[in-house]
Amino acid sequence: MTSKTLKFIVITLLILLIATVAADPLSAQCAMCKASSEANLKAGGGDPKGLNAGILYMLMLPYLLVASIGYWWWRNRKKESMQVAELTDTDFQQS
Numbered sequence: 001m002t003s004k005t006l007k008f009i010v011i012t013l014l015i016l017l018i019a020t021v022a023a024d025p026l027s028a029q030c031a032m033c034k035a036s037s038e039a040n041l042k043a044g045g046g047d048p049k050g051l052n053a054g055i056l057y058m059l060m061l062p063y064l065l066v067a068s069i070g071y072w073w074w075r076n077r078k079k080e081s082m083q084v085a086e087l088t089d090t091d092f093q094q095s
Contacts, residue, residue, distance in 0.1 A: 020060075030055075 033055065037048035 016064075
């Protein structure tokens with residue numbers, strides 16, 4: 001693994017960590033979830049922070065999946081272009 005790839009991975013993980021930590025105080029509830037959470041709180045239920053965390057978790061998964069597929073595609077295209085660049089004229093000549 002090159003230092004450039006390692007740097008990319010570290011920066012990506014750092015951005016994801018910051019986004020996860022910064023998202024904690026945000027209210028991620030839709031109108032129905034908020035109404036349900038407020039009704040639960042009035043009935044003596046617990047704090048709805050777990051509900052917010054679950055909604056943020058479900059919101060983050062599709063983005064991570066798309067980013068992972070995009071990274072996989074980019075890495076394979078980069079490898080393919082490097083292999084094509086390594087070919088010489090003698091590789092294309094027919095005997």
